[in-house]
Amino acid sequence: MPIARKSLVSLEATPYYHIVSRCCRRCFILGKDAITKKDYSHRQKWIENRLEELPKIFNIKIASYAIMSNHFHLVVFIDQEESKQLTDLEIALRWHQLYKVTMLTQKFANGENLSKVELDAVTIKINEWRERLLDLV
Incomplete structure (x- = not known):
């Protein structure tokens, strides 16, 4: 099996x-x-x-x-080393090339000011994307 x-x-x-x-x-x-x-x-x-x-x-x-x-x-x-060296902005921009974006991550990628709560939400999402950009599954 x-x-x-x-x-x-x-x-x-x-x-x-x-x-x-x-x-x-x-x-x-x-x-x-x-x-x-x-x-x-x-x-x-x-x-x-x-x-x-x-x-x-x-x-x-x-x-x-x-x-x-x-x-x-x-x-x-x-390439785990490359993933570790990428900034949060680079991860967001890579992800946005393939998938629909959220309003918060679009604001982040455009350099707009985010509140602490919004920035925390974006960070959680970007950490998830960083893992997915390494994932074969």
Whole structure:
């Protein structure tokens, strides 16, 4: 029986992980389909483009990758040191590139004055995001 990924990841053991992602129903949607003879190889570039963009946001770096016709492999490095060195503002700006923002974190990112209570709420949220930017799960 498969084991949940959160049970397998231990940053104390190693920061490197091998990830495999298969296409739905193992269809050949990233290369030539053996049955229909259609060529979907152009989709591989979509994945490559995303693999170039996401490490700029997350603290997970791509060590190597291979894109096959119905799945792909990644070897990733989880960069805890980079995460520790990022300021709260840098974490907020990275998170805002991918996800909807709250009014408070938007005010924080724009440099607006926040009350003590608002700043505490933003700090809690940013600490959560800092963890998520390192998370494979």
